Amino acid sequence: MTHPTTLAQKLIARASGRAHVKPGEIVNCKVDLAMFHDSSGPRRLQPMLEELGAQLWDKSRIVLVMDHYVPERDDDSRRIVRIARDWATEQQLPNVYDSEGICHVVLPQKGHIRPGMFCVGGDSHSPTGGAFGAYMFGIGSTEMLGVVVEGEIWLRVPQTIRMQWDGRLPEGLTAKDMALHMIGRFGMNGGEYQAVEFCGEAVRQLSMPERMTLSNMSAELGAQAGLIAPDETTRAWLESVGVKDVETDGWHTDEGAEAITHCFDAASLAPQVAAPHSPANTRPVDQFRNVPIQAAYIGACTGAKLDDLRAAAQVLRGQRAAPGMRLLVAPASLRDQQQAEDEGVMGVLRDAGAEVLATSCGACSGYGGTIPDGANVISTTARNFKGRMGSATAQVYLASPYTVAASALRGHIADPREILG
Numbered sequence: 001m002t003h004p005t006t007l008a009q010k011l012i013a014r015a016s017g018r019a020h021v022k023p024g025e026i027v028n029c030k031v032d033l034a035m036f037h038d039s040s041g042p043r044r045l046q047p048m049l050e051e052l053g054a055q056l057w058d059k060s061r062i063v064l065v066m067d068h069y070v071p072e073r074d075d076d077s078r079r080i081v082r083i084a085r086d087w088a089t090e091q092q093l094p095n096v097y098d099s100e101g102i103c104h105v106v107l108p109q110k111g112h113i114r115p116g117m118f119c120v121g122g123d124s125h126s127p128t129g130g131a132f133g134a135y136m137f138g139i140g141s142t143e144m145l146g147v148v149v150e151g152e153i154w155l156r157v158p159q160t161i162r163m164q165w166d167g168r169l170p171e172g173l174t175a176k177d178m179a180l181h182m183i184g185r186f187g188m189n190g191g192e193y194q195a196v197e198f199c200g201e202a203v204r205q206l207s208m209p210e211r212m213t214l215s216n217m218s219a220e221l222g223a224q225a226g227l228i229a230p231d232e233t234t235r236a237w238l239e240s241v242g243v244k245d246v247e248t249d250g251w252h253t254d255e256g257a258e259a260i261t262h263c264f265d266a267a268s269l270a271p272q273v274a275a276p277h278s279p280a281n282t283r284p285v286d287q288f289r290n291v292p293i294q295a296a297y298i299g300a301c302t303g304a305k306l307d308d309l310r311a312a313a314q315v316l317r318g319q320r321a322a323p324g325m326r327l328l329v330a331p332a333s334l335r336d337q338q339q340a341e342d343e344g345v346m347g348v349l350r351d352a353g354a355e356v357l358a359t360s361c362g363a364c365s366g367y368g369g370t371i372p373d374g375a376n377v378i379s380t381t382a383r384n385f386k387g388r389m390g391s392a393t394a395q396v397y398l399a400s401p402y403t404v405a406a407s408a409l410r411g412h413i414a415d416p417r418e419i420l421g
Contacts, residue, residue: 303380
């Protein structure tokens with residue numbers, strides 16, 4: 001009789017060519033996909049590869065995304081992006097996405113991720129891939145060098161921590177509220193660099209973009225990976241971006257598998273807000289009422305995908321942002337922006353007074369100078385560390401797109417449920 005195993009163990013066993021693995025074991029895994037961007041990639045990898053005289057192991061399994069320093073605004077960004085573009089041309093890389101959106105969103109939208117894969121990314125939010133039932137985590141440039149030359153990486157098999165969300169999310173709440181609540185409860189090291197798996201009825205009800213937000217912010221929980229078992233929702237979404245024959249069978253945690261489980265009630269969750277300067281400073285929105293806000297930012301891989309833009313538009317429809325408010329919208333990808341344009345969502349946001357920025361990491365990575373100094377900012381980004389968004393004097397609060405939009409309307413932190421009625 002086979003021993004019940006977790007989704008994480010199944011994915012790692014497949015990648016390491018073993019029948020089964022157990023927590024604590026160190027195994028060598030074959031990498032299906034390596035992703036990096038203009039900031040983490042060529043400018044660091046190229047000199048190391050040249051020094052070693054090494055070649056890339058498999059160009060078809062490498063994806064390069066230009067998203068951090070685009071559109072280029074100064075000599076430094078022009079230099080960084082030029083290195084990336086020149087290297088991509090020189091290596092004849094087949095999978096390069098230049099200024100098309102944020103890597104964590106572009107990667108699945110271009111059909112590169114599917115259930116059962118083992119992937120690495122040169123960015124801390126790479127666990128986003130776990131939303132598709134793939135094992136994906138972030139690594140540094142030195143580890144990435146090993147991967148792009150050898151196609152393998154070692155791993156200590158993690159414990160699984162299951163975050164079980166029962167019930168259904170009420171109107172005006174999103175996966176962002178769920179993520180902030182968990183980070184507030186367990187802190188930024190709560191995941192202990194183990195595999196966090198999100199499960200339960202509320203998770204199954206989430207759309208793929210919403211699931212991506214949960215997996216993405218497993219990074220703020222301190223997890224190595226943030227996994228969600230693939231299902232019909234996964235299959236349908238992947239088919240919509242051209243990925244055929246999606247195999248979801250077997251990629252789940254078996255009944256009785258060894259895991260730590262924490263339970264939450266989605267139905268009783270209130271909108272969440274994280275105060276400066278940590279996502280762990282999270283409390284219900286009520287506790288921040290009347291904190292004045294000068295800028296509202298709807299952007300990043302956790303806050304400007306199609307569903308996020310729709311949520312903001314639902315609050316802002318037919319209304320305008322408060323006088324003097326800077327409402328900034330940076331869609332997560334060109335695909336999401338185009339779809340939001342077609343649905344009239346972008347029109348609603350512009351009519352509400354939004355300045356539409358480029359589809360890039362933008363202010364989330366502190367680039368672009370869009371966040372005013374000394375301002376109270378409410379943002380859909382994943383992090384609010386001091387200076388993270390470019391201004392060391394800004395006070396950044398984190399929230400869902402519903403809450404950010406409601407606060408933009410009111411001029412202070414506000415509960416979106418009162419506007420949605």
